[in-house]
Amino acid sequence: MTIATAFVYLLAAVLFIIGLKFLSSPRGARRGNQVAAVGMVLAVGWTVVLLRDAFTPAGIAICTVGVAIGSIVGTVGARRVHMTAMPQMVALFNGVGGGAAALVAVSELLKLAGARPDFQTGFPSVFAIVIGGISFAGSALAFAKLQELMTGTPITYPGQQVVNGLLALAILTLAVAVLAVTGSAVVFAVLLGMALVLGVAFVLPIGGADMPVVISLLNACTGLAVAASGFVLDNFALIVAGTLVGASGSLLTKLMSDAMGRSITNILFGAFGQVQAGLGSGAAADAKSVRAGSADDIGTMLAYSRSVIIVPGYGLAVAQAQHAVRELADLLEKRGVEVTYAIHPVAGRMPGHMNVLLAEANVPYEQLREMDAINGEFKRADVALVVGANDVVNPAARNSPGSPIYGMPILNVDEAHSVVFLKRSMRPGFAGIDNELLYDPKTVMLFGDAKESLTRLVAAVKAA
Amino acid sequence: MTEHLVVLITYFALAVFVGFEVISKVPTILHTPLMSGSNAIHGIILVGALLIAAHAQTPLEIVLGFVAVVLATTNVVGGFVVTDRMLEMFKGRRQ
Numbered sequence: 001m002t003i004a005t006a007f008v009y010l011l012a013a014v015l016f017i018i019g020l021k022f023l024s025s026p027r028g029a030r031r032g033n034q035v036a037a038v039g040m041v042l043a044v045g046w047t048v049v050l051l052r053d054a055f056t057p058a059g060i061a062i063c064t065v066g067v068a069i070g071s072i073v074g075t076v077g078a079r080r081v082h083m084t085a086m087p088q089m090v091a092l093f094n095g096v097g098g099g100a101a102a103l104v105a106v107s108e109l110l111k112l113a114g115a116r117p118d119f120q121t122g123f124p125s126v127f128a129i130v131i132g133g134i135s136f137a138g139s140a141l142a143f144a145k146l147q148e149l150m151t152g153t154p155i156t157y158p159g160q161q162v163v164n165g166l167l168a169l170a171i172l173t174l175a176v177a178v179l180a181v182t183g184s185a186v187v188f189a190v191l192l193g194m195a196l197v198l199g200v201a202f203v204l205p206i207g208g209a210d211m212p213v214v215i216s217l218l219n220a221c222t223g224l225a226v227a228a229s230g231f232v233l234d235n236f237a238l239i240v241a242g243t244l245v246g247a248s249g250s251l252l253t254k255l256m257s258d259a260m261g262r263s264i265t266n267i268l269f270g271a272f273g274q275v276q277a278g279l280g281s282g283a284a285a286d287a288k289s290v291r292a293g294s295a296d297d298i299g300t301m302l303a304y305s306r307s308v309i310i311v312p313g314y315g316l317a318v319a320q321a322q323h324a325v326r327e328l329a330d331l332l333e334k335r336g337v338e339v340t341y342a343i344h345p346v347a348g349r350m351p352g353h354m355n356v357l358l359a360e361a362n363v364p365y366e367q368l369r370e371m372d373a374i375n376g377e378f379k380r381a382d383v384a385l386v387v388g389a390n391d392v393v394n395p396a397a398r399n400s401p402g403s404p405i406y407g408m409p410i411l412n413v414d415e416a417h418s419v420v421f422l423k424r425s426m427r428p429g430f431a432g433i434d435n436e437l438l439y440d441p442k443t444v445m446l447f448g449d450a451k452e453s454l455t456r457l458v459a460a461v462k463a464a
Numbered sequence: 465m466t467e468h469l470v471v472l473i474t475y476f477a478l479a480v481f482v483g484f485e486v487i488s489k490v491p492t493i494l495h496t497p498l499m500s501g502s503n504a505i506h507g508i509i510l511v512g513a514l515l516i517a518a519h520a521q522t523p524l525e526i527v528l529g530f531v532a533v534v535l536a537t538t539n540v541v542g543g544f545v546v547t548d549r550m551l552e553m554f555k556g557r558r559q
Contacts, residue, residue, distance in 0.1 A: 016505050017482055023501045024490035030551035033501050037544045040507065044540070047511045051518045059518040062530040066517065070537020077538075078545035083553075089546055090500045097506050097539035103532040104512040107525060120469055216499050223506045227479075231472060233512050239472060240479045241508040247483025248502055252495060259492055343493075351495035359553040370492070 001234075008046040009237035015039030016241050020248060043237050083357050084317040087349045088146035091215045094222055095139025101225035101242075102132030102195070106188050108232050109178075116183040124231035126175045129188065132225035133195025134202065135218045141203040142211050142218070146349065152208025160205055161269065167198045202268075209391065210267045212350040213256050217264070220249025259345040261397075261408040270404075290426065293444035295453065298420055299460020301444075302328075305382035307338040309374065311411055312358065315388015315424065317348050319450035322361035325387060328458050329363070335461070340367050342374045342384075342411050344392040375412045384416035388450045390428065394435045405433060419443040422453045497550045504543025510536035 001009075016039050022032025048063075055063070074093070081089045105128035109117060117125060144150045174191045206214055223245025230238025257264045302308055316325060329339045341363065347354035358368060369377075378384060386393055393413040396403040413419055414437050421443060428434055437443060446453050490498055513536040517529030 012508075016508075017486060019505070020483075020486045020498075020502060023498050024487045024494060026491065026494060029494060029497055029501075030548065033497075033504070033544060033547045033551060036501060036505055040505070040510075040540055040544070043508060044510055044514070047514050051514065055518045056521055058526050059520050059529070062520060062526055063514055063517050063533055066513075066530050066533030067537045070534045070539075071541045073534075074538040074541030074543070075545055078542045078549060081546065083550075086496070086500075086546065086550065089542070090496075090503055093500075093539050093542040093546065094503045094506075096535040097503070097509055097543075100509045100513050100532045100536035100539065103528050103535070104509065104516050107516045107528045107532065110524065110528075120465070212496075212499075216495075219499055219503050219506070223502070226506045226509045226512070227476060229509060229512045231476075233515055234468075234472070235512065235515070236472060236475050238508055238512055239475050241505050243476050243479035244483040244486070245502045245506040247480045248487045249483075249499070251484050251487060252490070252499055252502070255490065255492075256495055259495070345492040350499075352493035353496055355493045356496070356550055356553045 005046065005050060006236075008042055009235075009240075012039040012043035012237055013240040013244075015042070016244055020244065043241075082320070083360055084320070084348075085147070086353065086356070087212060087215065088143045091139045091142040091146065091211075091218070094215060094219045095136045095143070098132040098135025098139065098218070098222040098225055100132075101222065101229045102129045102136065102192055104229045105129045105132070105232055106192060108229075109183065109188055110185055112183050114183050114185065116181065117178070119179060121232055122179045122183075124228040126178050126191065128225045128228035128232060129192050130171055130175065130195045131221050131228070133192050134199035135221045135225060137196040137199025138203045138218050138221075139199075139215065141200050142215055145203075145208050146211055152211075154207045155204045160201075164198070164201050167194065167201060170194060171198060206268065208349075210260075210262075212346070213253060213260070213264070213267050216249060216253040216256055217268075220246050220253060223247075223249050256346075256351055259351055259409075290438055291441070291444050293420070293446055295446060295456035296460045296463070298444060298446055299457045300464045301418065301420075302332060302337070302383060302385070302457065303335055303461045303464035305332075305337055307340075307381050308332060308383045308385055309378060309381045309413075309416065310339065310341045311384060311386040311389050311393060311413060312341060312343070312347060312354055313387060313389020313392060314348055315390075315422070315450045317353070317357050317388070319388065319452075321387065321449075321451035321454055322357045322363070324451050324454035324458070326358075326361045326363050328454050328461065329367070331458060331461050340369050340374065340377075342371065342378075342413075343368055344371055344389070344411055345409070347389065347392060371409060371411055378412045378415040381416040383418050383420060384413040385420045385422070386413060387422045387454070388424075390423070390435055391433065393437060394433065395437055396433060396435070403433060413437065414440065417442065421445050422450050423447060424449060497547055500543065500547040500550060504540060504547055507536060507540030507543050510540050512536075 019036025227242030
């Protein structure tokens with residue numbers, strides 16, 4: 001590596017670190033992303049300059065076409081995606097990075113033409129193939145679950161942990177074989193194939209609600225796979241950038257699971273679905289009755305309240321109802337009703353997701369309150385209007401130690417004088433657990449699509 | 465083990481600490497954008513993909529190199545653009 005190259009890569013690494021630093025404060029976040037992007041352009045651009053005399057004819061072709069296709073797919077995907085589908089898009093962009101890391105390692109091993117790699121190359125190669133493969137397949141499955149191409153509920157079967165354990169053991173055996181016995185291409189292919197299977201098997205038993213944590217973890221994994229490819233290629237830019245992501249991603253995974261009040265092992269291996277299957281959501285729902293209200297009644301109730309706290313959830317995001325909810329809030333404010341929004345840390349599908357959606361609808365920043373700031377105020381609120389949220393207001397998290405969400409911090413909606421739920425149906429939330437608050441005498445339900453219900457409420461408030 | 469390898473391992477070890485330190489105090493609302501932003505940074509694998517693809521000669525190398533470049537570029541470009549879109553919203557509400 002020439003001195004100039006080393007300096008460019010160093011500059012890129014510094015820009016990545018500054019970028020990450022800015023990204024963790026609200027004021028500098030956007031600039032942080034741009035700073036990191038500049039670092040990336042420098043590193044990639046310089047690499048192209050460096051390679052200018054080394055390109056084979058085929059090399060030029062695949063690099064040009066490949067970058068063009070990747071840029072179009074990336075830009076169009078990122079621009080077109082609805083704000084609500086952001087989490088699965090991040091999963092997808094993460095997965096392809098993991099896949100690329102695995103392929104780079106495979107290509108490098110193939111150059112040995114079957115000879116056994118020395119430990120210095122072999123170990124990071126195998127690591128990049130296995131971890132990159134897991135990240136690719138796991139992210140693809142996370143995408144499928146969040147995009148609802150398949151069920152978001154955990155998929156479990158007897159002996160699942162044992163099967164996954166055996167799979168991991170087989171991968172380990174093959175990895176040792178590569179390092180100690182053979183450099184045959186067949187072995188790499190099988191190794192990559194098994195890593196892909198393990199990636200799928202690993203994410204299958206994890207429920208959709210926990211997917212953000214899984215995506216964050218896979219993000220950290222891809223970072224480490226990239227760092228490993230850096231060792232294979234003897235390139236410190238890859239090592240430093242990949243490791244930065246691996247380390248910060250691991251910490252972020254922990255912060256996220258802390259925000260949900262769960263441990264990482266519980267999320268990954270707890271098989272969330274198993275627990276509630278025993279508790280049964282159906283039986284309880286049949287026995288108790290629910291009070292469904294009309295939009296007119298509820299509109300009048302809202303119009304003559306002193307204070308209303310709106311609790312937006314994923315249902316609001318899905319229905320693209322952020323604009324409708326703001327219209328209702330504006331209308332109520334004009335009538336002198338005090339309106340605030342209570343934002344649960346994991347409202348929507350990822351931490352911070354709901355803030356982004358409401359900001360998109362120009363909801364004033366001062367009206368958004370974080371959970372700890374608003375929980376004391378529900379006691380004073382006349383109405384808590386829950387729009388498409390369920391698990392984050394479920395008192396079971398506070399009251400019933402047997403519940404799988406027990407211990408998760410929730411919004412104390414049950415302390416408000418009355419509670420209005422806008423929900424599509426009685427279907428339980430993402431975690432799949434019944435919510436006793438729905439059957440509380442002070443709760444009124446308004447069934448239907450969140451956006452339509454809100455539009456009806458707007459009309460009702462206008463008429464009141 | 466060569467001295468050079470030890471130097472590489474040193475980079476790795478130091479980067480672990482920097483990675484932990486740099487995001488130690490991040491508010492919940494920035495978790496998603498931060499994840500997305502760091503996701504874009506591991507797109508640096510594009511450098512690796514280019515190094516591999518540039519020398520491709522056999523059909524197998526060409527296919528692997530091509531796929532790696534496409535995947536890595538998607539990671540980089542998509543990652544930065546999607547993060548910027550998220551953060552655009554944060555700026556908007558301050559005006």
